[in-house]
Amino acid sequence: MKTIYLAGGCFWGMQKFFDQFDGVISTEVGYANGPDAAPSYQDVCASSGHAETVRINYDPGAISLSTLLDYYFMVIDPLSVNRQGNDVGIQYRTGIYYTDPLQLPEIQAVYQAWQTKAGAKLAVELMPLHNFYSAEAYHQKYLDKNPNGYCHIPRIMFGLSEAEKAAVLRSRIGDLAYEVTQNAATERAFTGKYDAFFEKGLYVDVVSGKALFTSMDKFDSGCGWPAFTKPVAKDAVVEKADASHGMNRIEVRSSGTDSHLGHVFNDGPADSGGLRYCINSAALRFVPYDELERQGYGAYKALFDK
Numbered sequence: 658m659k660t661i662y663l664a665g666g667c668f669w670g671m672q673k674f675f676d677q678f679d680g681v682i683s684t685e686v687g688y689a690n691g692p693d694a695a696p697s698y699q700d701v702c703a704s705s706g707h708a709e710t711v712r713i714n715y716d717p718g719a720i721s722l723s724t725l726l727d728y729y730f731m732v733i734d735p736l737s738v739n740r741q742g743n744d745v746g747i748q749y750r751t752g753i754y755y756t757d758p759l760q761l762p763e764i765q766a767v768y769q770a771w772q773t774k775a776g777a778k779l780a781v782e783l784m785p786l787h788n789f790y791s792a793e794a795y796h797q798k799y800l801d802k803n804p805n806g807y808c809h810i811p812r813i814m815f816g817l818s819e820a821e822k823a824a825v826l827r828s829r830i831g832d833l834a835y836e837v838t839q840n841a842a843t844e845r846a847f848t849g850k851y852d853a854f855f856e857k858g859l860y861v862d863v864v865s866g867k868a869l870f871t872s873m874d875k876f877d878s879g880c881g882w883p884a885f886t887k888p889v890a891k892d893a894v895v896e897k898a899d900a901s902h903g904m905n906r907i908e909v910r911s912s913g914t915d916s917h918l919g920h921v922f923n924d925g926p927a928d929s930g931g932l933r934y935c936i937n938s939a940a941l942r943f944v945p946y947d948e949l950e951r952q953g954y955g956a957y958k959a960l961f962d963k
Contacts, residue, residue, distance in 0.1 A: 661726075661754075661755060662712050662754035663753060664709060670732075672711050672798065673801070676798075682715055685792075686797060687790050688705075688789070690789075691707030710754065710789065718912075730771045753782065753783050756785065768781070770829050830864060837917060837937045837939040846881025851943060855872065857961065858945040860885075861943075862911040864914045870887075874889075878933055886929040909934060911940075
């Protein structure tokens with residue numbers, strides 16, 4: 658289980674919105690990143706400095722943090738300062754607060770994508786969680802107990818269809834990456850941006866930001882797709898039998914998000930184990946070696962010193 662804290666205006670609607678998604682284990686509303694003293698709702702309304710926030714516990718094997726954040730950006734105005742809908746005040750500011758530094762690269766990737774889409778600097782705070790105080794009992798699941806209660810989020814958003822959920826991911830990663838990772842499509846040979854690309858760095862899942870391969874294990878196989886001798890860790894990928902298209906192959910998927918990546922074959926360099934992980938460029942995002950620390954992948958730098 659993983660946890661993320663999201664502030665997006667009145668927390669009644671935010672909790673109701675996130676409770677609908679498979680993979681969300683539990684939610685709790687509270688007051689975050691204000692002074693180190695537990696406030697009452699009245700204190701918060703009097704500008705204590707805390708933000709109305711939802712704590713989301715989720716199963717990363719069922720729903721990625723990137724997906725949760727895409728949904729988050731769907732229901733906030735990311736350019737508005739201390740205001741969402743008709744609610745005005747510092748308690749209604751937007752923010753993404755994390756407790757695990759390993760979540761930061763994934764958060765930054767989604768944040769940057771939405772900032773690019775907005776064409777302006779986002780007003781959404783992005784920082785570690787300083788504190789979180791549970792709100793009073795009557796605030797928990799408020800809209801379940803009070804179906805006609807006020808909410809700044811359109812009620813149609815509380816029942817998104819599977820098609821609408823898929824559209825969120827497609828919008829963020831693009832059509833080709835979506836078709837490859839979600840529908841096991843294959844990009845045309847020799848067209849991927851990482852095929853003849855050999856810069857030093859790390860390759861991560863375009864959907865989740867999970868580390869998958871390093872440039873140290875990449876080689877020129879001449880097959881038309883990026884080729885690697887092994888993943889960055891044994892549990893980074895999942896291998897499955899694939900009998901599609903009249904062939905018997907071993908499919909490679911990203912663990913956690915189940916993104917389709919490509920296939921693995923037994924015709925790789927013998928001195929490196931004999932395997933060739935043939936991976937679609939569209940399923941990957943490259944993080945240059947010099948950017949590893951800044952993007953939160955500093956723990957992987959040691960791999961390049963071997």
